[in-house]
Amino acid sequence: MKWAFVIFVLLYTLALLLLAIGTFGWFGQEPDPLSGVFLVPLGLPWNLLGDRLGLAGPALAILAPAINAGLLFLLWKR
Template sequence: MALGAAICVWVLRAFIALYLLAGALFLIGTFGLFGQPRDPLSGIFLIPLGLPWNQFVDLAPEPAWPWLAALSPLLNIGLLATLCRWARN
């Protein structure tokens, strides 16, 4: 595996780990799990991971906004995975 492809895989893994951590904090803060108080800013760590796609969340109905913002980093993960696959070939 070329060095560029190896770096790409590590970046992808780090991005996935950060997304899982931010998603867990979002769920814990939103629903008050494990005795934590409900926090309206619990999804703040998902915002930079989902840029620029989370800027289009306001086009959807308002009740879906938090969930679409939480899922927007998956688009970046998909793009990174595609780039890594392309770098491997």
Template structure:
């Protein structure tokens, strides 16, 4: 399904851009000032899983926040594969 591939592609692009902004803002790459809110764009992409990251130790919180959008991308991919297997035509 072309729509599924398109949605997954957009999700990947948004995730990679948000991750790049996190790295640029956190480490001050390209002469950018360090910003404590650099990862704010990862929060909506990782909902609702990012709300459950408080069960992890303090040292893992940044990693879990940065990786939580991947869970949504995996779920989208699995849903697309599930619904694609039931189709007889290959559009």
């Protein structure tokens, strides 16, 4: 579980970095409205649950993968 947690956190960090680069146009990149698309599969099923509860928005897409990371961390330490 340690490797699953480490790989997931690396992918989550990379997705957040791509979101920031695409949103703010860092490194000469054009602003891209789809820059946060890589956060969606990392945050499943919490993205779908939050959407059905009416909590859809950028904060949900950014924080939903953190729930999965927390669950992986708990499974690793168990």
